[in-house]
Amino acid sequence: MAGSATNEELLARWRDEPAPLLPLLHAFHDRDGFLSEDALRHVADGLRIPLADLYGTVTFYHHFAREPGGRGESRVCVGPVCRQRGAETLAHALEARGERVARMPCPGRCDEPVPVLRGDLVVTGPDAEHLSNGPTPLPAPPASTAADPRSGGFEECVFRHIRDPGRATLEGYRATGGYAALELALAAGPGDVIDTLDASGLAGRGGAGFPTGRKWRAVAEADGGAKTVVCNADEGEPGCFKDRVLMDHDPFATLEGMTLAAYATGATLGFIYLRYEYPETIGILEDAIADATDAGLLGASILGRDGFDFRIHVRRGAGAYICGEETSLLNSLEGKHPFPRNRPPFPVTHGYLGRPTVVNNVETLCSVPPIVRKGAEWYRGLGLGDHSGTKVISLSGDVRRPGNYEVPLGLPLRTLLHDWAGGPSEGRAVRAVTMAGLSGGFIAGDDLDAVTLDEPSVRSRGSFLGAGGIMVFDDSRDMVDVSHSAMEFFAEESCGKCFPCRIGTQRLTERLNGGGPRDLAEWLDEVTDLEATMKSTSACGLGQAAPLVTESLRRYFPEQIERHLTERRPDE
């Protein structure tokens, strides 16, 4: 939309589109550089949303500026890795250059610290003087040379073709097997697709790990009007940047996965809910959707099949971690306050606008076409031991070769850390790693050598693999400080709906930052009670997972806690 579009033109553009609120807000935000009172009044009138609700909802999102010029600020990542890599120094340097600087939580560029978001560009570089925009780094090729310590001949699933030249074009995608799965599926029938997924053991790769076949079957069997497929591309977990590389370098895989989901479930409407911090990805996806539509791979009568209609709309988030939680995401799409919904009922029966809805993560959807094409047995065989398939790990922090790695489930953590990623820098040892981005807390000590990358092994250590973000901290890092910044993130991102999370993340943050009891026993008493109640009673995964940070801190680093309490400044 042109920068000079009138309020009425913006409204007319979006009013009758599905899920119009976010794109309409972005349109005003892009045009004006912030969301003015006048803009909100127009949007409220145009979409018939109560003004107070709209105001409240806008304030929920991190990236909607309410002051003139706010959108133009330089937003510097202060996520867990970037904090260790000079984020504050960079922010001060930018301020010294006269830029308006804001701090933002992890925008999913942990492989290139420290990213800065300026308008619709992400720039990175060694210092404030040398920031530039570049493409998302590709995953390192497996076993490129004989000298490469990475070996074992593990076959990839979602990364199999991502490095192939031209893969991001429709032509290149089809040349490397793309859309063969959809053609096979059309020949076999929707039931076969779901049966194959069931047999493959594929489970959600966004963190929750729900069996994909079961989810699709539930939607296929659910009553109700226009079914919907939502691709959860709100990759907000700190330390996770795998979906970005999949969308940027293999966008048609996501589209084909969604189209297969639509075919299997009978859905006609599709959304990709993309996190705000991936501005370059919007254009890539929208171009891919246009090309696929032109080629008859989206839209009406896909591949000539009468009645197989499916359209995909990209919706950009606005900076809210909780919107990666699927029911918050649905509320966000619907223009509501993005609180998680109470479950049951689940999205498979009561999703977008109360209709049956598939919500799948990008990686999950990208896994589907190869599985359909090569079969369930093939996929099961990709894992080690009893484990089915692969998982992309976003590895960052204190290792020599950070990046995305597609590992066979069951791979020992230390193999990934040391053989594949080159281990910590010279003279350092790994002190701890996070799991599930931040949500799984830490793994440290002897567990670093013992744990394998699969849910049973990780969960047996009080953590979980989740979306597969692993941040590495070497022995120079203060783990109470790391924990504090992690908990501060959860406190800032807590939606505020349920008491244990809203209050608990705040109280734990304070206790990791010099607040709370001075006495160790009292401190531990409060912290353990908070953890127990948060884990058991929080309404969604955020509040249930956040206490894993302090729980693992207590388990692995009691002496650091004691030092923290001893050295804390006296109370005012």
Add this chain to the structure above:
Amino acid sequence: MSDRNGRGGESDGAGAANTLTLDGMEVSFEPGETLYEIAERHGKMVPTLCYDERLEPFGGCRLCIVELEGSRNPVASCTHRAEPGMVVRTHTAHLETHRRTLMEMVASENREVDVDPLSGYASQEMATLVDRYDARTGRFAGHRSGVSRPDDDNPFILRDYENCISCYRCVRVCAEQEGDYAISVKNRGFETRITVEFDGLLKDSACTFCGQCIQTCPTGALADLKALANRDIPGETEKTRTICPYCGVGCSVDVMTRGDTIVGVQPAMDGPANEGALCVKGQFAFDFVQHPDRLKTPFVRGDDGELRPATWDEALDRAADGLGNVVRKHGRHAVYGVASGRAPHEAAYMMQRFMRAGLGTHNIDNCSRA
């Protein structure tokens, strides 16, 4: 009733299977009922702070958690619908421990727990639960979560958010019960603030001052300023159930009195016409009754043409003479009676009876034509 008793066949077919085990007892339920509703029906006293039976269950406070066999974590009973065969426990040691921790947590974010009962209908809920769970421990001390709005100069609704626990009952009652959507929530997490459009004053918002928010607030953060203005009047607060004196909807209210003084009004949650709703007039415009302007004595027009106070005897005799003279001079149809649409039946009935049975005329009307 369970099939074990051989009486299952007596209930309707669909209902027979609708039983679950509640604290070891098999109980039946209606399709769609929540675990909380069933527990309430059986007197389980499951605690809650975000629940208002008129509103959609929210699941925010998590105090109403119950243990559900087969579920890893406890579930919020207010949002969880019953299904046949569920095994539910409402008061295990674990649950009670979590509830106590939750009460300590929520107490830690407020400036004060004890507020005057005149604050609102539900204003004692928080303090009652803090006491029930012995949660005045001072644990989890830290920042408070709300910012009060002393700048809001409206005369009806106190906005003391330093006592707010973000239960969203005000937000939801404003939307779901009142349909005004004036109150909303800004920010998130511990920075959550109950607010209105653009963070302004209530009078500049969509607020209609119906008072529903102050009546559902469990902490007195939103409170009835008109009632609180009477907090120093001595005596116990008594409530008298009656009907609002304004429009024809007929909302049930409880008039609160101390001694012979009306100190406030609260809506009757079980009022058949209003089910707990009121408007600004019914909620706040009650004090005309005891206004100094009230007529406290009869008046008669004196020889000087001015009205002057009189005794009842004098006034009644004057009125009887005046009306009687007209009847004598001009006949009974020269007198006209106007009954009030404001006074109770007995006034209107007596007025028509006066005209018909007393004077023998149908010259009677009421004010419905205006």
Add this chain to the structure above:
Amino acid sequence: MSNPLRDMEEPDVYFCIGTNMTEAHPVAATRIKKGLARGARLVVADPRRIRLAEIADLHLQLRVGTDASLLLGIAHVIAREGLVDESFMAERTTGGVDFLEHVREFTPEWAESVTDVPAADIERAALMYGGAERGAIYYTLGITEHVCGVDNVQSLCNLALMTGNVGREGTGINPMRGQNNIQGAGDCGALPTNYPGFQSVLDPANRAKFAAVYGREADLEKGMTKVQALNLAGDRIRAMFIDGENTVVTDPDRQHCEKALGSLDFLVVADIFMTETAELADVVFPASGWAETDGVFTNTERRVQRVRAAVPPPDEARPDWWIINELARRMGFQNFEFESPKEIFNELCELSPLYHGLDWDRIEHGEYQWPVPEAGHPGTPRLHEDEFPNGRGVFKLIRYRDPAETLSDAYPVWLTTGRRLASYHSRTQTGRAKGIDYLLPEETLEVHPDDVAEWGLEDGGWATMASPRGEISIRVQATNRSPRGTVFASFSFADTPVNDLTGGGYDPDTDTAELKVCPVRVTPREGLGRGGTGA
């Protein structure tokens, strides 16, 4: 109301006409808002863009006083589109054939020419209401306070009858009563035509029944309405006894009212304040107020509810019933020996078929809606479920009539009057409640911003508004709520006596004044403030 308040959450389509419900009946409006939240649709017909119109799916912004033609246009479309409930019309109504023929000439285009509502919107409204499984009509004084008020009501009945939207949950024709016990006053027989229970005074059997209990014969002819009585004051009417009504302020044409009351030989007023009307009386009785006396109110859905004393009345103030009873005794009337409201109410129940199944104790919890014909009857939340009072619903052939006064060069602007949320009637009550002034400190004249500019007014400045009956000063408020050429004010403020201007005509059947339409002239006031106005 034909249907209970709780039915207000059930319709698929609401048709609200001439009702500013969110301000005049806010709690009833909450039920409509709940219906909308559940997905129901709302059509609002109102000259002003009131709150209800803002939340509506369709707002028919008709010119004041043209309701009947709008409703004819809607009926035309319903008939044309085959949305008529033929079996309902055949089984429950009479006159339908003639009616369907009658409406053929009233096309939406014709209705547009009268109402200024686009024909396409009239079509949409007809399709929505006519197509509803459960369509409900709600109206208030915007329908009745016209010279054609009865025609308007009949037109609404026609719509409900032709679509079968009567006697079922979520349907009906539902007038909302404006005062807490105005329904009760009628129930109790405070009407020139009816004994208690709406029993006609023209029926000899009724006369005999009441004569037996009252011990006195009354005429077998009806009395006159209050409007007629005021017109004949000083002539056939020489004395009045007014209980709890501020006639001077709330009735139209204040000068006429004051003159009428002033010309009486004798005036008795009972009230709780020294109202403008009480000031004119020869004797003023101090009545007890709300929350000071036990009694009964009946609400707009015919629900019979107890009211209770919470505090004693001040000093010498006494309950109305006691005052009337005492006065009757002083006048030597027989059979006025009542000692409690309970006795009085129970006598009413004895005599009223609508209340016959009730007594003082039975209405303790307010669960009964009349009629309750005998003890044990559950009451009647919904009227006309099986049949109408006279058997079949009767279609009436209505034509459009102009208001009593229409625009002229001298009075080129429509004034329409109504209520505001924070004030009630003449503010004898709300004007004395602390804090209400914060919300509504004074009356204003709502004028469209373009008219403000064109007429040389100023937002917040003073205007003079005149009708053939007088002129007043009023502060101007520029607002899009008013359409071009139509202004609005309420009559609540004694210092802005809007009813000095109104009263150009009355419905010939009911004597209801045309308070909703009054041609006026609006001009900037010279000088500052209101000083020196000749109200």
